[in-house]
Amino acid sequence: MADKLQGVESSAISILKRAVDLDTSKRYDEAVTCYQEGLQLLLEVIKGVTDVPKKDRFREKMKEYMQRAEELKKFVNEERTAGKQHEQIQIENNATGYSYSRLFSRFLNQFVTNIEVEDPYIRSNHQIYNFLRFCEMVVKSTAPVKEIHLLTSSDESPDLQAQQHEKLGKISESLQKHNIKMIVKYSDTLHDREIRFDTGWVVKIGRGLDIYKAAEGKFAIGFSDFDLRPCHKTTVDIFNRKYVKDTSDSTKDIV
Template sequence: MNAKDILMRAVQCDQAGRILEAQHLYQDGIQILMDLVSGESDVAKKKVFYERIKEYIDRAEQIKDRVQKHVIRGELVTNIPIDDNATGNSYQSLFGKYLNAEVKEVLLEEPYLIEKYQFQNLVTFLELLVKNCRNIKYVRVVTKTDMKAPENQKNVLEQIRADMFRRNVTLSIKFEDTLHDRKIVLSNGYIIKIGRGLHFFKATNPLYSLGLCDYDFRKCLQTDVDIWRTKNFIA
């Protein structure tokens, strides 16, 4: 898409309350406009470009501030301690009831998406999103770069992104190598903070035993799950 189409799409998402996707599209559109203006020799046209760019930058910053305020504010709804070797703690059991038709966008901050089991956990989480949230349109995953095998990481994430696209869900991947905190932010106003992020399940032993597919049968590492409630993104 060209800059005009991307920015029109951004405005549509913005008006529909899908602000994470809108922010992503604004940033893409801004970059294309910046590339165009750098090659423009007409001073008057440059001025018009810069005025439009500033408008979109300001809006993208407003969205960023709104998301940050949502994440910072909120009330603790429940704390779920998980003991070492405990079972019955699948994603569905822990927070599935908060994944509903009101969820249109999700922000997942998960620093570690490197190992095979970590990608499997991500897919399991996304399966639950698509299954429970019939109106889901956009998921942003923020993670660290795999310094040892960055191309493999990108290839796996691209496979997942392409599959989500076929299901009419946009999956955006952002790399932040200083990322430490782990959280799941839902556009309906719930925030899920897990001490170990998505990766608190122990491997099945032996491999082909209960828990291989149904995580309620999996033994867990010790961790805590905090569920917070704040305003939804549209508010």
């Protein structure tokens, strides 16, 4: 009987270790299955263990794994449901209320660790400030982001190019203080403008991050608060690339 219990315990530990590895690798569907199988075996072990301290330790671990399994199960179900819909936001000329927080914050959850920004126009001063504001939003969020990748184009003028690289370098140095690594690459053939989160969500904006009109002045309403800043006319498409094959005929206009 003791040998059988020991075998079940070994299996439970092995499966739960596999669940943690899958969880770390963001293979959440598989992780949930392993957590559930491992927990079922761990429950059998707890019922058979007579050593009280050991039983208590197993109960604590079971509680911890159950909580994580429920979090992942909820996340997977929500992502699967939401991912089957292609959302489209039409931002009209001079519209307000479209801060980066409104557009992106819902994707900055506890499962996001990597963000990729593709925008050919992070070159001029105001465009670099736009990117900085995006980074600030990420830092303020509770998402455990470790890396931000920026793919943009270099300015054609050597002097302006040097200034662009210097300013982006300063943003990178600042992000490092918040334990976020920034990786910048340049492409002369880049046309697409989209932001990708490693949970699968993609936000494509016709104008990229440069959706705001210039403020009327440094002391005008909307200069500091992008929710109050008038926008250029543009379209925002939101979809989850994990389910992109299922969304081709399903478009939902949320405005």
